[in-house]
Amino acid sequence: MKWLSVVAVAASALAINPIEVVGNKFYDSITGERFMIKGVAYQQKPAYAAADETSFVDPLADGDACKRDIEYLKQLDTNTVRVYAVSSNQSHDECMAAFADAGIYVVADLAAPDLAITSSVDSWEWSVKLFDRYKAVIDDLGKYDNVLGFFAGNEVSNAKNNTDASAFVKAAVRDSKQYIKDNHDTFGRAIPVGYATTDANDIRVRTAHYFACGDAADRADFFGISMYEWCGAAVDFDTSGYKNRTEDYADMPIPVFFSEYGCLDSDGPRPFNEVAALYSDDMTDVWSGGIVYTYQEQGDDYGLVSVSAGNVSTSDDFINLSAQMAQLPSPSYSPRASASASASASSEEASATVACPAVRFGEWNASPKLPPTPDADTCACVVNSLECVVEDFVREEDYNELFGMVCGLDPSLCGAINVNTGTGKYGGMSFCSMRDKVSFVLDAFYQDQGKAADACDWYGAARIVTPAPVDDSCKAKIAAASSQTVRPW
Numbered sequence: 385m386k387w388l389s390v391v392a393v394a395a396s397a398l399a400i401n402p403i404e405v406v407g408n409k410f411y412d413s414i415t416g417e418r419f420m421i422k423g424v425a426y427q428q429k430p431a432y433a434a435a436d437e438t439s440f441v442d443p444l445a446d447g448d449a450c451k452r453d454i455e456y457l458k459q460l461d462t463n464t465v466r467v468y469a470v471s472s473n474q475s476h477d478e479c480m481a482a483f484a485d486a487g488i489y490v491v492a493d494l495a496a497p498d499l500a501i502t503s504s505v506d507s508w509e510w511s512v513k514l515f516d517r518y519k520a521v522i523d524d525l526g527k528y529d530n531v532l533g534f535f536a537g538n539e540v541s542n543a544k545n546n547t548d549a550s551a552f553v554k555a556a557v558r559d560s561k562q563y564i565k566d567n568h569d570t571f572g573r574a575i576p577v578g579y580a581t582t583d584a585n586d587i588r589v590r591t592a593h594y595f596a597c598g599d600a601a602d603r604a605d606f607f608g609i610s611m612y613e614w615c616g617a618a619v620d621f622d623t624s625g626y627k628n629r630t631e632d633y634a635d636m637p638i639p640v641f642f643s644e645y646g647c648l649d650s651d652g653p654r655p656f657n658e659v660a661a662l663y664s665d666d667m668t669d670v671w672s673g674g675i676v677y678t679y680q681e682q683g684d685d686y687g688l689v690s691v692s693a694g695n696v697s698t699s700d701d702f703i704n705l706s707a708q709m710a711q712l713p714s715p716s717y718s719p720r721a722s723a724s725a726s727a728s729a730s731s732e733e734a735s736a737t738v739a740c741p742a743v744r745f746g747e748w749n750a751s752p753k754l755p756p757t758p759d760a761d762t763c764a765c766v767v768n769s770l771e772c773v774v775e776d777f778v779r780e781e782d783y784n785e786l787f788g789m790v791c792g793l794d795p796s797l798c799g800a801i802n803v804n805t806g807t808g809k810y811g812g813m814s815f816c817s818m819r820d821k822v823s824f825v826l827d828a829f830y831q832d833q834g835k836a837a838d839a840c841d842w843y844g845a846a847r848i849v850t851p852a853p854v855d856d857s858c859k860a861k862i863a864a865a866s867s868q869t870v871r872p873w
């Protein structure tokens with residue numbers, strides 16, 4: 385009897401089949417059926433508001449709220465919710481189990497509002513700190529079978545002058561995939577990792593190709609686009625822009641879907657006529673569905689429901705969307721090819737690829753040669769070996785002044801902290817914290833000045849220290865870090 389109950393528990397934990405990527409489509413990994421995302425964004429602000437917002441409500445931490453919302457999500461035929469930021473130290477068991485029981489998958493962003501690569505130049509790095517955050521979320525959510533995948537970045541490059549940022553996001557994709565692979569015993573499968581972009585006219589196709597090109601280990605497993613082109617009831621597949629977008633992405637070798645959609649028309653409730661197009665033959669060969677923005681009303685009219693004192697009330701948008709979902713014809717998508725055919729098809733499709741966009745000044749500034757994998761040991765080895773370091777009381781906002789002074793006096797001292805996304809060259813300390821980097825350049829100056837006492841002062845911002853003994857593995861890391869130098873131009 386004991387044995388039976390153990391089996392029953394195991395069986396219920398396996399109640400939802402993981403989704404896998406084969407070629408440019410998602411499939412149920414057990415039945416082989418095509419998986420089309422019928423999604424709803426599921427997070428309260430400010431997780432996707434201004435980048436400096438640090439507090440957010442974890443949408444997967446309140447089991448009662450998840451259970452309450454499932455009946456509404458089911459009325460929208462939802463099979464996926466998108467969450468933008470979760471806390472890596474709260475239990476998500478209740479929400480994840482409730483969603484799994486309801487046949488609902490979760491696609492989760494790995495970043496947090498205060499820990500993300502964004503379009504703003506200050507955030508352009510793939511750092512030890514950010515990789516730690518990503519690993520913590522993967523560790524936490526990776527154990528659930530109903531995790532559809534992870535976004536390693538959201539709406540980062542949106543214009544020609546911030547394409548640099550995509551190099552760091554693609555490095556985040558690569559390292560998150562590798563982390564999942566290295567911990568296969570824990571996760572049991574290659575959970576897909578992708579990227580979600582804005583629908584930016586100037587860089588649309590280049591962004592898509594950048595994330596889908598290059599070595600298999602570097603490539604995004606899927607690509608989402610925030611799509612707000614279909615507005616109102618007066619447009620159709622052709623006139624909305626959807627036809628052109630479908631042509632733009634037709635060559636993508638990985639699944640493509642709307643990581644957000646639902647244009648807010650000023651004349652009344654959203655009709656959601658685009659739903660019929662999105663799940664029709666016009667689009668399903670290229671697209672794998674989409675995620676409607678957004679579940680809960682937050683004062684900007686995008687909400688499908690309002691929640692007041694724990695009670696849910698549905699909007700006219702909700703009624704329209706639910707009607708549109710209900711009237712979709714039963715799908716006739718092809719299942720995954722049979723096991724043997726699938727092996728050859730998938731190796732064929734895996735070799736189907738797109739060319740990386742050419743690097744051109746002012747047009748596209750992200751080389752397929754990606755930033756290095758952040759390595760905390762390298763930073764620690766280097767910092768422990770320094771003889772001149774920044775004082776603890778110096779604030780992060782004052783580091784730039786120190787960088788400016790040292791690197792202005794002698795740019796060659798700062799090569800190990802510089803990056804050049806266009807040439808794909810990255811200094812060996814470029815992933816370390818600002819504090820570690822500032823100490824590194826202060827020490828470089830001090831050494832360069834023959835350890836003159838006044839060369840480690842900077843008006844009291846730096847101090848001389850006795851370095852710790854350096855072991856052999858540290859020696860190698862220090863040598864590597866200081867030899868990888870980049871000119872800032």
Ligand SMILES: *[C@@H]1O[C@H](CO)[C@@H](O)[C@H](O)[C@H]1NC(C)=O
Pocket residue numbers: 471472473
């Ligand atoms: C949980 O994580 C947040 C943000 O990372 C942190 O501020 C908080 O102290 C953590 N709480 C616990 C109990 O570890």
Ligand SMILES: *[C@@H]1O[C@H](CO)[C@@H](O)[C@H](O)[C@H]1NC(C)=O
Pocket residue numbers: 503504505543545546
């Ligand atoms: C890119 O251009 C926009 C508009 O001209 C500007 O607001 C933004 O600061 C620029 N971004 C960068 C990183 O230079």
Ligand SMILES: *[C@@H]1O[C@H](CO)[C@@H](O)[C@H](O)[C@H]1NC(C)=O
Pocket residue numbers: 622623624625628
């Ligand atoms: C689609 O692309 C064609 C060719 O570039 C263009 O003429 C047409 O205006 C576009 N349609 C929409 C709705 O943007």
Ligand SMILES: *[C@@H]1O[C@H](CO)[C@@H](O)[C@H](O)[C@H]1NC(C)=O
Pocket residue numbers: 617653654655656657700701703704707
């Ligand atoms: C959407 O809802 C409004 C208000 O209930 C209704 O007038 C309209 O016909 C609906 N549109 C569609 C396409 O169902």
Ligand SMILES: *[C@@H]1O[C@H](CO)[C@@H](O)[C@H](O)[C@H]1NC(C)=O
Pocket residue numbers: 692693694695
């Ligand atoms: C929420 O629902 C409960 C039970 O139906 C009801 O007693 C309460 O008044 C409702 N609260 C609000 C704010 O509508």
